[in-house]
Amino acid sequence: MANDKILDGKEVARSVTERLKHQVQFLKNHRINSKLVVILVGNDPASRIYVRRKGKACEQLSISSETIFLPENIKEKELISKIEELNHDPATNGILVQLPLPPQIDEKKIIELIDPTKDVDCFHPVNIGRLVSGHPYVLPCTPAGILEILKYYRIDTEGKHAVVLGRSNIVGKPMANMLLQKNPSANATVTVVHSRSKHIASLTSDADILIAAIGKAHFVNSEMVKEGSVVIDVGINRVEADTEKGYRLVGDVDFESVLPKVSKITPVPGGVGPMTIAMLMQNTLTAVATQNGILLPQ
Numbered sequence: 001m002a003n004d005k006i007l008d009g010k011e012v013a014r015s016v017t018e019r020l021k022h023q024v025q026f027l028k029n030h031r032i033n034s035k036l037v038v039i040l041v042g043n044d045p046a047s048r049i050y051v052r053r054k055g056k057a058c059e060q061l062s063i064s065s066e067t068i069f070l071p072e073n074i075k076e077k078e079l080i081s082k083i084e085e086l087n088h089d090p091a092t093n094g095i096l097v098q099l100p101l102p103p104q105i106d107e108k109k110i111i112e113l114i115d116p117t118k119d120v121d122c123f124h125p126v127n128i129g130r131l132v133s134g135h136p137y138v139l140p141c142t143p144a145g146i147l148e149i150l151k152y153y154r155i156d157t158e159g160k161h162a163v164v165l166g167r168s169n170i171v172g173k174p175m176a177n178m179l180l181q182k183n184p185s186a187n188a189t190v191t192v193v194h195s196r197s198k199h200i201a202s203l204t205s206d207a208d209i210l211i212a213a214i215g216k217a218h219f220v221n222s223e224m225v226k227e228g229s230v231v232i233d234v235g236i237n238r239v240e241a242d243t244e245k246g247y248r249l250v251g252d253v254d255f256e257s258v259l260p261k262v263s264k265i266t267p268v269p270g271g272v273g274p275m276t277i278a279m280l281m282q283n284t285l286t287a288v289a290t291q292n293g294i295l296l297p298q
């Protein structure tokens with residue numbers, strides 16, 4: 001995209017992928033193979049698309065991958081025994097269980113069962129604890145992708161007021177945590193806003209860096225952002241449109257109205273989205289390297 005305000009996630013993902021290609025080659029030079037196993041339970045169309053994309057990303061990097069398709073009505077104990085089998089399989093470096101899971105399965109129990117050294121999503125409490133304490137093993141994919149975008153475009157976070165809109169375990173909470181860590185690529189002053197927060201617009205309009213992750217189309221308008229701020233739009237929302245599919249994807253930010261006021265902004269699509277899978281690939285290689293007691297070139 002030509003507009004110099006646009007933070008182009010596709011470009012950053014390409015640059016990360018180049019780094020990952022070197023890491024894959026480095027591991028191959030040490031005769032180390034990498035393998036990611038993805039478990040998909042049921043037939044949710046969106047989950048199928050995500051899983052296919054993950055397999056394709058592995059293929060592009062020559063990382064072995066396998067998708068295990070399990071029926072929607074699978075019993076919890078059957079899924080548990082599959083994960084236990086993968087935990088003990090030395091050829092499996094990363095295990096990812098695609099969420100959401102059907103109601104008969106306790107999601108928390110499944111996440112906690114995955115060997116933390118194979119938890120490439122960074123959902124296991126041990127890995128979240130490591131992250132919070134400032135000694136991460138791997139990083140949660142979407143927030144890590146956002147930090148990569150900021151780093152690539154040399155957007156300094158130190159001392160900035162970062163407002164994170166949303167407090168999910170997948171995006172909002174880890175994002176806030178990563179931004180407040182005591183290191184040069186964080187060191188921000190962080191405010192977290194959620195559905196029970198009061199005076200949301202006055203909080204967001206004080207943000208030097210605003211990260212919107214609430215899943216509400218066009219929620220953030222121009223009155224909610226500060227002049228010259230950086231806006232990161234994580235949202236992916238379907239809105240009805242006169243297209244072949246009958247819809248188009250939009251973010252949580254009203255892009256057209258916000259664009260003139262901000263200094264930088266991620267588009268949807270083409271902003272944060274492409275980064276999430278790139279960071280999953282990074283986590284897979286980090287897991288491989290750690291399991292083999294070797295340090296990856298950066």
Ligand SMILES: NC(=O)c1ccc[n+]([C@@H]2O[C@H](COP(=O)([O-])OP(=O)(O)OC[C@H]3O[C@@H](n4cnc5c(N)ncnc54)[C@H](OP(=O)(O)O)[C@@H]3O)[C@@H](O)[C@H]2O)c1
Nearest residue numbers: 142166167168171194195213214215234235236272273276
């Ligand atoms: N680009 C990517 O790769 C990627 C990855 C993950 C997610 N996403 C997208 O990012 C969005 C958020 O995902 P998520 O998984 O974090 O969603 P989520 O689990 O539904 O969490 C949404 C968060 O937003 C808060 N919220 C909802 N309505 C609000 C309002 N009106 N005012 C203030 N806060 C509000 C909720 O507050 P409460 O906690 O109080 O309920 C919650 O903390 C979705 O559109 C999702 O599709 C994109």
